[in-house]
Amino acid sequence: MEKILVVDINHGALDVAEEYLSYEDYNYSKNIVIWDIYGKISKLEELSSLNGINSFSNKDKEIYKKYNKLKEFYPDLKIITNLKNNFDYSKFKEVIAPVHCPIDVKFKTFHEAVSEIINKKYNDIKSKIITITGVKGKTSTSELINYILSDKYNVYLHNSNKGSITPTEVLNNLNNLKKDEKLSKYDYFIFEISLGLVSSKFGVITNILEEYSIAKNLRTAKVKLDTLKFVENCYILEELFKTYRNDIKSSDIKNLNLNLIDDKTPNLKIISKYPLKFEYITSEDGNHEINHIFEFDKKIFGLHHIQNSILSYEICKNMMNSDDIIKRIKSFELKNRMELIAKNILKNTNPGLNIKSISNSMLDFIETFENPIICIGGDFGCTCEEINAEKLFEQILNLFADSKDNIKYNKNDSIILYLSGELGNQLFDIWQNKKADYEQDGKHLIFKRINGKKIINKKDLIDLRLLNDKNNYLIIYRSSII
Template sequence: MLIVDINHGALDLAVEYEKSGKKPVIWDIYGKLDRNEDFKEKNKNTLSKFKIIPRNEIPDFLNYREVIAPVHCPMDVKFKTFHDAVSEIISKKYPEIIEKMITVTGVKGKTTSTELLKHLLSEKYNCYCHNSNDGSITPVTVLNILNKLSEKGKLQIYDFLIFEISLGIVSSKYSILTNILENYTIAGGRRGASIKIDSLKNSKVVFVNEYLKNSFKLDHNALKVVKNPKVVSKYPLKFNYLENDFEFNESVFGRHFVENSSFVIELCSNFLSFDEIKISLKRFKIENRMNVEKKGNYTIVKNINPGLDLKAIDYAVSDFLIVFDNGTVVIGGDFGCTCEEINIEKLADLINQYIKKGVKIELSGDVGKNLKKLVNLESVTIKNYEFKNDTLVIYRSNLC
């Protein structure tokens, strides 16, 4: 057995398989042990149990009866994904816990959806939630969390365990595939983001929207297609879904919350009444990602997100301009936030489209520095920024 990629949990998986009597070999395809001496020292005893193939060597795959790797690994050989491997392990170790598990994946909206699920279900149930606000969202992270909760004797105290997972889902009772806004390439162009559809087999019940149902081949026995909600007011955000009116408070801004909510309402309606959902939804606040605040006569909307892409930025600007006619938009942030880097050339084209419409735009951060090579705009420092009118800050970062 060959397990690939220490970066994304190969060592943890190797430990699991060793317990079952197997002798896995690990390929450090991205050279984590060369780059991270602290990790190497901290895990030296565990690492000593396994043969490690370094980054600069290519394994002879024919020597292994089974190869296990993250779905994004740039390999042409047939392999079992980490999503499927973790699913098999937790199905054997924690079969009763799977009935409590809710997993969320998609290109956008994963964190918001998990936060919404936790917020609504916590009204009546004891919920554990892990998403990108808490750290890594790899499938192996789910296994590690279940193991830790089991060791502490806490697995049984939760009614629901909610996980955000990148590029697919693992064994669970319910799963949400929020969207595939951009089928960006992964694995060196060998696969696309739509590969996460293949992992839906690991969930007993799957929620998708009408677009996904009509655009991709979805073969699942318990597929729940979520209808498109109707936006009634863009700010404060109000919408109609299944002939019921729902609304958020003024701290929530952006159309994407409506679509995310429709998934969550569908799922939570199995456990809560619509009236309970309505009351709870109006109290919802998204921490760390979205912030709406008043500064004198001005409204400041901050959209801080590591996974902001072109469509998300376009939607954010469009929503802002509908509500605030003469505001300023600040666009910027950092590189290296996620596996999916932003296309600077296409973002510059998008910005030029808004400039032609008379929108005032300023740039910030490393993303802004690269954009400035393509668009002639003022650069600002976001931490010391002086707000002079209604402002939308779009910043691609874990923290601002």
């Protein structure tokens, strides 16, 4: 019998394999081969022999525990633990891998495999599942939907604040809830997922701000559009649909139910940037339109919250009335995502920060607050998609070159940028090496390197004696440790 190849232990191959192996009626249950394409197990075994498993991260402990469990229960299970060039796929009937896996062969994605397993194993609760993906705004949107629905229902939330958001984590969470006999406790299950949706009643694609390459340039971020087929009702912004209309149509998805949300004028009017307040025209019962006023708490800052909130609103209208949803949005608070942590300090620290989101944060900030000081930094290795420091540097220069017409920022003033962490060091080095080329564009910017300390919180500003009452501060730090 031909075999099935499951690829990439780093991102859930053991989880997928375990599901397939557990199906007694599954024809290939004894013909699973796992390919550890990045040599994860070899590295863990070497580290274990040197320092013991207590030196592992929590994620690595889980991987190593599952690996040993599968080997114990299925001693004949074949695991290829070394990276091989010119891999022979011809002996496998099916290849299953993460969508970002750098293999140039037709394969079933983990999103599809997980969707099939949900339909088989958890079909009775699929109507309660909400999945969220996108380049930016996934976590914020999942937190907001959770906050809104929690006013009336028992809601289970798993997002990047709680751990990995690979598609297989949906299964792991559902399996754990089932094992603990807690599935029936919840009215809704909300999952943030990287690079696509899985089988669910409702789905949201927040945006595709950057069509970055994945899988060593074999695919791009728009591949998440292919996962629309796994969702019964999907909500996306109308502008996103217009941009990728041809890609969506070429997917030839049967019974596609798209709900297009218009976030442009005249359908949406910004009343105040801070505190954030806007008017949104929405359809009620599909018969008539109503103008609603949305307001946010003063701790929330940034125009990007508008898109997140109307997507959340449209989803939650299926479960709650509009007035109750709008009341919940007004009291919503969000940690570390453009959060006002003091009267003159905004904080935006999360692992998913990219060039576009950093640029938008800075632009919103200098257009809204007087006497701005910006602190930028970050660690590398936070996500699979690293940030390009040189492109970020050029975007910062372009941002200030293009901001001559905004009200708050005076082009005759200089703005200080404090740079810390690995990303900050790279930005400073780029400035030092190229400042002669960029002197005109950067003449209103003062770059200052912070050595030996990261600027992540108010305390860091105090310790460095940078904080005063005259200025307003924006802290941007790309890190999974906040």
